[in-house]
Amino acid sequence: GAVVSQHPSRVICKSGTSVKIECRSLDFQATTMFWYRQFPKQSLMLMATSNEGSKATYEQGVEKDKFLINHASLTLSTLTVTSAHPEDSSFYICSASSSTSPYEQYFGPGTRLTVT
Amino acid sequence: GENVEQHPSTLSVQEGDSAVIKCTYSDSASNYFPWYKQELGKGPQLIIDIRSNVGEKKDQRIAVTLNKTAKHFSLHITETQPEDSAVYFCAAGDYKLSFGAGTTVTVRA
Numbered sequence: 001g002a003v004v005s006q007h008p009s010r011v012i013c014k015s016g017t018s019v020k021i022e023c024r025s026l027d028f029q030a031t032t033m034f035w036y037r038q039f040p041k042q043s044l045m046l047m048a049t050s051n052e053g054s055k056a057t058y059e060q061g062v063e064k065d066k067f068l069i070n071h072a073s074l075t076l077s078t079l080t081v082t083s084a085h086p087e088d089s090s091f092y093i094c095s096a097s098s099s100t101s102p103y104e105q106y107f108g109p110g111t112r113l114t115v116t
Numbered sequence: 117g118e119n120v121e122q123h124p125s126t127l128s129v130q131e132g133d134s135a136v137i138k139c140t141y142s143d144s145a146s147n148y149f150p151w152y153k154q155e156l157g158k159g160p161q162l163i164i165d166i167r168s169n170v171g172e173k174k175d176q177r178i179a180v181t182l183n184k185t186a187k188h189f190s191l192h193i194t195e196t197q198p199e200d201s202a203v204y205f206c207a208a209g210d211y212k213l214s215f216g217a218g219t220t221v222t223v224r225a
Contacts, residue, residue, distance in 0.1 A: 006159075032211065043205060043215045044160070093159050102211045103148040103167075107159035 003027050004096050006108035013084055014116055020080045021111045023094030029074040030096035034105060035067070038091040050077055084115040118143040120208050122216025130224050135193040137219045139206035142187065146208040149182055149189045154203045154218075163204075164191070196223045 003026040013019045023033060032051050036044040048064075050056040050071035058064045068080040077096075081088055091112055095105040119142040129135050141149075147168035152160035166173045166180045166189065173180050177196075182189040189208075193200055201223045207213040 004159075034212075043217045046212070046214075049212060095159075097211065104150070104162065104165065105213065106162065107152070109159045110157070112157075 002104075002106040004030075004094065004106050004108040006094055006111050008111060009109060010112045010114075012114045012116060015085055016083055018080055018082045019084060019113060020078055021092055021094075021113075023077045023079070023096070023108050025075045025096045025098075025106075028096075028098050030077070031074065031099045032097045032102065033071055033077040034095045034097075035069060035077075035079050036093045036095065038093060038110075040091075044093065047079075081113065084113070086115045089113055089115045118146055118209055118214035120206060120214050120216040122206050122219060124219060125217065126220045126222070128222045128224060129196050131196060131198060133196055135191075135196055135200070135221055135223075137191045137204055137206065137221075138188060139190070139208070139216050140186075140188045141208040141214075143208070144184075144187065146210065148208070148210050148213075149180070150207050150213070151178075151180060151191045152205045152207065154205060160205060193221075196221075198223050198225050 005024045007022045035047045038044050047062045048056045048058045050069050056069035071077040093110040095107040097105050122139045150165035153163045154160045164178050166182050177194045179192040203218045205218050206216040
């Protein structure tokens with residue numbers, strides 16, 4: 001149980017374009033989803049928290065107009081990186097928790113974004 | 117906000133030996149302390165967690181201890197195996213987590 005998937009696993013896009021990453025909870029209802037960013041050999045940095053049906057809460061320093069988060073259902077959240085630049089290249093990881101276990105976060109496999 | 121420090125940053129152990137990773141946190145309101153294992157190119161995997169009303173928890177070769185007074189918690193892996201080689205992260209918080217910097221564990225065969 002507690003499986004989270006992400007799609008795509010890898011994506012390469014050109015500078016100035018937008019890319020969407022999907023995060024799905026496969027066998028539970030994710031009342032809260034989290035989006036993290038991880039640079040090589042570094043820790044996970046929380047970007048934003050989203051609750052189903054409401055606007056995401058962004059961490060300090062994260063541009064909400066650049067990183068658009070939608071959590072339209074209890075099993076799906078999306079992160080759209082708008083007007084991507086090479087410095088946005090990173091490993092993006094989502095996690096999800098349920099109302100029955102609000103503290104336990106289950107992570108997806110991550111999406112490697114490369115902006116050329 | 118919460119600040120989590122993790123030591124050591126790298127740890128090399130002989131197969132069969134024990135590995136210990138230590139973390140400290142700053143926010144006394146934190147009451148959930150999970151540990152994650154991350155293999156190269158993959159997402160973190162929850163391996164064990166502990167809540168603030170418990171001092172110790174064990175699951176087969178893995179154990180975690182928590183000292184709320186001192187604000188530190190530790191991960192203990194006994195009888196290490198090559199497949200234990202990975203990066204381990206501690207975290208602290210509640211529904212929202214702050215992560216340590218990670219420990220790269222290498223188990224030498």
